[in-house]
Amino acid sequence: MRKLNRQQDREESWRILMRAAQDGDRTAYTRLLSELLPVLRQIVRRRCRNPQDAEDIVQEVLLSVHAVRHTYDPTRAFMPWLMTITMRRITDAARKLSSRSANETTVDVLPETFSGHETKKEQDTSDDNEVIRRAISLLPPGQRQAIVLVKLRGLSFQEAATATGKSISSLKVAVHRAVKAMRRNLNRKI
């Protein structure tokens, strides 16, 4: 009996707070959303076991409540209004999750990679190296120097700048242009 009364009091309090929030009372709105938060977390976590996904759904519900707060009719009960939005957003999230997982496969180790040396034959690796060496040789001298120092020798931009006497920004531009030119060159060959 006491529990029922408490629920009725809570329902009445939320109805009044929502009405005030619709009229622009930010304090009432903050209080309402803060009071709703544990209730929403409890409802969502009962249906979604992943805590991160559950918290994302709770945030979606809060955003939806905010977006359609004008649809609440203060002469009607508050909880059915809130629960309809909550259940709809949980269903939407479940649909989104299932369509996302339909396009993804969880594996521990990828069975094959195209860039991994261990999955390639020796001949493939040497062919790749030859193609890349040729693409580098076609670059203008400034870009070639930049890409050799930064990408092949693995120097930092600061170290490459000290070695060449050029500024860091000009080296970054040279590397960027070199990569673009090589990609263009390699795509043409493929």
Add this chain to the structure above:
Amino acid sequence: MQTEDLIRALAADATPVKRLVRPGRRTITWLTISVVYIAAVVLFMGLRPDLSTKLAEPRFLIEVGAAFLTSMMAAAAAFCAGCPGRPLWERLAPLPFLAIWLGSLGEGCWRDWVGSGPDGLTLQLDFLCFPTIVAVSIAPAVLIFSMLRQGAPIAPVATTALATLAAAALAAAGLRLFHPQDASVMVLVWQFGSVAALAGVGALFGRRLLRWPHPRIT
């Protein structure tokens, strides 16, 4: 973003909002505008020559009245479906009138079968019904969809199906006033069938037409 921060941001964005007008009043608004539009279309197309005779037939009145009430109740149900927390049975409100409409056409088919045998149920192509119902229902459909976007998309498929049913049924009721086609089987297939098909098409576009708004919060 932490949820507590989100609440602070939402509260900071809580400007006063204009409450959504109740479904009953929105239905009256939509119906009034749409009926005026349909009446203008009927007058433009020209009333059927035998309309005064037809208006004296209870069967004709029941059929057109049921189509009109189906439209009205479907519109009311669509507006109710955009208000969270309302009972689900409201979405079934047009069904009794839809059943009366279907029943009156079925009874007409039965009468034609008894009176004329298989010849009474001859189905011919009618290239006017479907395009006319589509053309006439476009304006009421655009109006009801623009009004529905103010609500919450809690049941987008049902809402768009009901809204399309409302617009198409009103157009079909109007069509009966200027298109002299009285063979029940023809009305059943080409007019009632068009309305049912359009409602189905409307349902397919539910999720695309009615989406959750994304509030811009800072």
